[in-house]
Amino acid sequence: MENAKIFITGGAGFIGSYVVEELLAYKPARIIILDNLIRGSLENMQAFINNPVIEFVEGDIRDRELLEKCVAGADYVFHMAALRINSCAANPRDGFEVMLQSTFELAELCLKHKVKKVIYSSSASVYGLAQHFPTPETDNPYDNQTFYGGAKLWGEQLFRSYKFMFGLDYVALRYFNVYGARMDTDGKYTEVMIKWLDCIRDGKAPLIYGDGSTTMDFVYVRDVAKANVAALLAEVTDEAFNVGNCEETSLKQLLHTLLKVNNSTLAPEYREANSVNPVSRRLADNTKAKNFLAFQPSISLEEGLYELSQWYFEKQKIKI
Structure with missing residues (x-):
């Protein structure tokens, strides 16, 4: 190269x-x-x-x-x-x-x-x-x-x-x-974790639509x-x-970890699901990438969410 x-x-x-x-x-x-x-x-x-x-x-x-x-x-x-x-x-x-x-x-x-x-x-x-x-x-x-x-x-x-x-x-x-610092923060399709960070900033209960069992990687x-x-x-x-990160994380688990890294005691509010999600599970098998590309993820969800939070609040010049 x-x-x-x-x-x-x-x-x-x-x-x-x-x-x-x-x-x-x-x-x-x-x-x-x-x-x-x-x-x-x-x-x-x-x-x-x-x-x-x-x-x-x-x-x-x-x-x-x-x-x-x-x-x-x-x-x-x-x-x-x-x-x-x-x-x-x-x-x-x-x-x-x-x-x-x-x-x-x-x-x-x-x-x-x-x-x-x-x-x-x-x-x-x-x-x-x-x-x-x-x-x-x-x-x-x-x-x-x-x-x-x-x-x-x-x-x-x-x-x-x-x-x-x-x-x-x-x-x-x-x-x-994919998530992390520099991810989209504005507009109609803002990621759920950005909306939750706004709740943490404002001291408002973060919302979970449905039962929070949908998983992502x-x-x-x-x-x-x-x-x-x-x-x-x-x-x-x-x-x-x-x-992928080869870990299946539910929305409930995601919010729990996000609250934890921000030392927040907020409790979620559950609302009726407002859309039908045809994909209720995601979990990657990275074996092929490991074998052919020598690639393995190295950043845990907790570490990544901490870095995302620091970036987002610094971006807004807000201290929690």
């Missing part, structure tokens, strides 16, 4: 900015970041924006001419730009343009400009409600009901077909429930960034890997 040119779509985003920080340790010649700053931000890039290796391009991945300028000459590409799952549901046409059409254009350009390897950000959403727990990569995707999950799976299949037809090397990473963002770099460095191609 030393002296290589790397292009990252969505590099000013939550996960992308951590990937940039990880990559800088390997002394690449240049890292080009394309981001429209709708989900990403200049704040996320604060630690590296003035680094001479970094070239930040503010623009939309749907701008093919701009996309080609960024890809031209790149040795490696990280494709991380995406809409949120709820944004895809609310605006399927935007979802199509960003998640499918632009991914196709990127694959075409990677082929044209002889990119050596693509690291594609996929999602555990491809499984829907999985058949097995822990979930291996061999579980089928037929239970997925979301546009987002379908789009992510299509991206995997696109790169797989381009490997078969044209020899374009790639690795797909299926992220489970929460993986800290710095671990996800390490998995991305491991996927680039490993001598592996044409494979998809789960990236």
Whole structure:
């Protein structure tokens, strides 16, 4: 990777900015970041924006001419730009343009400009409600009901077909429930843990909709960034890997841990579930990533939630 040119779509985003920080340790010649700053931000890039290796391009991945300028000459590409799952549901046409059409254009350009390897950000959403727990990569995707999950799976299949037809090397990473400092904090689709942090700040009872038994596999963002770099460095191609923490955590357990790391004695209030969640369980099997990428998560939920809390309250200049 030393002296290589790397292009990252969505590099000013939550996960992308951590990937940039990880990559800088390997002394690449240049890292080009394309981001429209709708989900990403200049704040996320604060630690590296003035680094001479970094070239930040503010623009939309749907701008093919701009996309080609960024890809031209790149040795490696990280494709991380995406809409949120709820944004895809609310605006399927935007979802199509960003998640499918632009991914196709990127694959075409990677082929044209002889990119050596693509690291594609996929999602555990491809499984829907999985058949097995822990979930291996061999579980089928037929239970997925979301546009987002379908789009992510299509991206995997696109790169797989381009490997078969044209020899374009790639690795797909299926992220489970990524959280941490710099995660989205504003807007209609704010993560539940941010809403709970607001309750802790304001001394209000945090709300749990339903019985709190829904589980997720929460993986800290710095671990996800390490998995991305491991996927680039490993001598592996044409494979998809789960990236989770390999721990199943219910919403009740999540809130308990969040209250604990913030020394809060608040008690939750339970409300009737206001939506139907077709995915009631998530638990990753990372065996394949361990064997092929030498990747293992290293940050516990308690440690990650503490770091998230410190960042969030410092961001608001609030002391608890």
